[in-house]
Amino acid sequence: MATVDVSADGGIEELREKKSFGQKTVEMIKKQPLGTVGFLVVIAMIVMAVGANYLTPYDPEENDFANMLIAPGWEFLLGTDQFGRDIMTRLIYGARTALFVGFVASFVGATIGLVLGVMSAYFGGTFDLIFQRVMDVFMAFPLIIMALAIVSIFGPSTQNVIIAITIPFIPRCARVVRSNALAIREIPYVDAARALGYSHARIILRHMAPNVMAPFLIMITAFVGQAILLEASLSYLGLGVQEPTAAWGLMLQGGAEEYIESEPWIAIFPGIAISLAVFGFNLFGDSVRDVLDPRLRTQ
Amino acid sequence: MLKYTIKRVLLMVPTLFGAACLVFFLLRLIPGDVCELRMSGEGGFVDNEAIAVCQEELGLNDPKIVQFGEFIYGFMVFDLGQSMWTGKAITHEINLRFQLSIQIAIMATFISVIIAIPLGTISAIRQDTWLDYVVRTFSIAGIAIPSFWLGIMIILGLLISTQAWLGEPWMPPIEYVSPFVDPVGNMVQLIWPAIATGYRYSAVATRMTRSALLEVLREDYIRTARAKGLFEKIIINRHALKNSMLPVVTVIGIEFAFLMGGLVVTEQVFNLNGVGKLFVESVQNHDFNMTQALVMLVALIFVVTNFVVDIFYAWLDPRIRYS
Numbered sequence: 001m002a003t004v005d006v007s008a009d010g011g012i013e014e015l016r017e018k019k020s021f022g023q024k025t026v027e028m029i030k031k032q033p034l035g036t037v038g039f040l041v042v043i044a045m046i047v048m049a050v051g052a053n054y055l056t057p058y059d060p061e062e063n064d065f066a067n068m069l070i071a072p073g074w075e076f077l078l079g080t081d082q083f084g085r086d087i088m089t090r091l092i093y094g095a096r097t098a099l100f101v102g103f104v105a106s107f108v109g110a111t112i113g114l115v116l117g118v119m120s121a122y123f124g125g126t127f128d129l130i131f132q133r134v135m136d137v138f139m140a141f142p143l144i145i146m147a148l149a150i151v152s153i154f155g156p157s158t159q160n161v162i163i164a165i166t167i168p169f170i171p172r173c174a175r176v177v178r179s180n181a182l183a184i185r186e187i188p189y190v191d192a193a194r195a196l197g198y199s200h201a202r203i204i205l206r207h208m209a210p211n212v213m214a215p216f217l218i219m220i221t222a223f224v225g226q227a228i229l230l231e232a233s234l235s236y237l238g239l240g241v242q243e244p245t246a247a248w249g250l251m252l253q254g255g256a257e258e259y260i261e262s263e264p265w266i267a268i269f270p271g272i273a274i275s276l277a278v279f280g281f282n283l284f285g286d287s288v289r290d291v292l293d294p295r296l297r298t299q
Numbered sequence: 300m301l302k303y304t305i306k307r308v309l310l311m312v313p314t315l316f317g318a319a320c321l322v323f324f325l326l327r328l329i330p331g332d333v334c335e336l337r338m339s340g341e342g343g344f345v346d347n348e349a350i351a352v353c354q355e356e357l358g359l360n361d362p363k364i365v366q367f368g369e370f371i372y373g374f375m376v377f378d379l380g381q382s383m384w385t386g387k388a389i390t391h392e393i394n395l396r397f398q399l400s401i402q403i404a405i406m407a408t409f410i411s412v413i414i415a416i417p418l419g420t421i422s423a424i425r426q427d428t429w430l431d432y433v434v435r436t437f438s439i440a441g442i443a444i445p446s447f448w449l450g451i452m453i454i455l456g457l458l459i460s461t462q463a464w465l466g467e468p469w470m471p472p473i474e475y476v477s478p479f480v481d482p483v484g485n486m487v488q489l490i491w492p493a494i495a496t497g498y499r500y501s502a503v504a505t506r507m508t509r510s511a512l513l514e515v516l517r518e519d520y521i522r523t524a525r526a527k528g529l530f531e532k533i534i535i536n537r538h539a540l541k542n543s544m545l546p547v548v549t550v551i552g553i554e555f556a557f558l559m560g561g562l563v564v565t566e567q568v569f570n571l572n573g574v575g576k577l578f579v580e581s582v583q584n585h586d587f588n589m590t591q592a593l594v595m596l597v598a599l600i601f602v603v604t605n606f607v608v609d610i611f612y613a614w615l616d617p618r619i620r621y622s
């Protein structure tokens with residue numbers, strides 16, 4: 001009987017095709033062309049957000065009344081706004097705001113949703129039933145209505161915008177995680193953990209939560225784009241990030257509409273930035289979903 | 300069917316009640332109230348007595364539970380009370396604005412269907428060709444582009460093109476005219492926000508049409524139809540599309556409910572006096588009665604739309620009724 005010696009040369013290792021990092025990358029690009037585009041956008045945004053101070057010579061918040069409403073040109077690549085601030089600079093710093101709000105809101109919202117969703121599946125019974133009804137109520141409102149209501153309670157500021165975006169994300173993630181966790185609860189290792197006398201918290205966090213990581217990651221990546229869009233909408237309404245902080249939605253408020261006829265660049269570029277960012281994150285998110293869980297694919 | 304319908308109606312009650320609780324207590328968490336805001340609006344001087352009188356008048360000093368009871372009772376008998384800000388009846392305040400918003404919502408839904416079904420169909424039939432990729436990119440872009448920015452761009456486009464062709468810039472009118480009084484004026488005003496919102500909402504429906512159609516095209520009866528030599532056109536129109544419309548209808552129905560939320564921002568861009576704008580204003584004015592009424596209206600539309608979709612679904616597919 002032939003046995004395969006794993007440790008010796010020419011064993012299983014050779015049966016598995018060896019691929020260099022480069023080959024793997026090329027394969028990934030071919031398989032997920034749209035996802036690659038999204039990934040590049042995400043990387044570009046992170047570079048902009050992290051290196052904002054080095055990428056531009058101008059200050060994003062300081063008014064410069066000598067250079068108001070200058071058209072795009074060599075000195076100011078994308079022109080200046082009604083306070084003389086360089087639009088390109090504000091876009092670069094705006095990436096920082098958008099990413100900060102997007103990442104924090106998605107991560108916190110999805111994590112709370114993860115814990116609540118697994119808890120709901122684990123305990124089941126009355127707890128699950130009541131929990132589901134509460135989630136239903138939260139889901140009965142469009143995201144923006146919920147976020148608006150929350151911002152109006154705490155007042156507009158960057159921190160409160162994050163809270164306002166996080167809360168409506170929680171039920172959306174909890175619902176998906178719960179349906180996945182329901183299947184996991186039936187797997188014997190959960191019974192085994194219970195038989196060993198582990199606490200509920202330990203079983204939920206150490207045994208069940210790690211096994212619903214795929215839907216969790218999918219939800220996070222899907223949330224980031226939505227969060228960026230929501231932040232922009234709230235800021236546009238004047239209920240989000242406040243002046244003078246650079247934020248894309250805020251750049252479209254006030255001046256953008258006032259000067260639309262004579263200085264359209266104030267309104268055009270921030271919108272392109274928002275669209276590109278959300279576009280990139282959505283494409284990236286779709287690919288992550290396809291790779292992690294092909295069943296969820298909507299084609 | 301009757302039993303199923305009754306069951307579905309009863310399921311609406313806890314959701315609505317939950318929504319009522321949520322909005323009521325959320326609003327009571329806001330620091331300050333409408334009286335303080337109204338009094339302090341007039342030049343810095345705050346008359347504490349006047350505030351107290353005003354609070355007493357509006358019933359803000361009653362125990363929370365009494366206020367809550369009145370709110371729920373009012374909702375049940377369709378008496379929404381008066382706006383705390385203007386003092387006028389809420390039904391009166393909402394009436395015209397609701398007409399405007401619901402009209403945009405219907406037009407936007409219509410536009411999204413016109414875009415979504417042909418595009419989704421093309422995309423499915425020509426799966427994995429460049430045409431498919433173009434359509435998919437177009438629809439993903441629809442989700443990414445903020446509708447308020449699209450609105451601004453539409454206004455910009457209108458200004459530039461009217462300047463070029465008519466010699467002077469033209470903007471859609473701001474004053475709302477009923478479609479029954481002046482259909483042309485009404486259309487000219489509302490078609491733009493409807494396009495801005497409709498494009499966004501077409502994205503989800505396009506993807507749904509595509510995936511549903513792809514699934515149906517793999518069915519055996521489609522192969523049979525092809526085997527007996529039917530024209531591809533007839534196969535798609537008569538056999539495939541009809542059977543793939545079920546999930547698309549659901550998506551469109553649910554979207555309609557969410558459109559009311561999307562309108563909040565679009566109305567701001569086009570400066571339209573609709574429900575969305577009223578909502579933002581009433582939240583800022585701490586007008587509890589008005590905010591509650593509007594939130595309940597949105598929740599009601601959501602619940603009723605879901606209900607209609609479910610019933611429609613059950614009517615089309617008997618298996619759902621009995622499960």
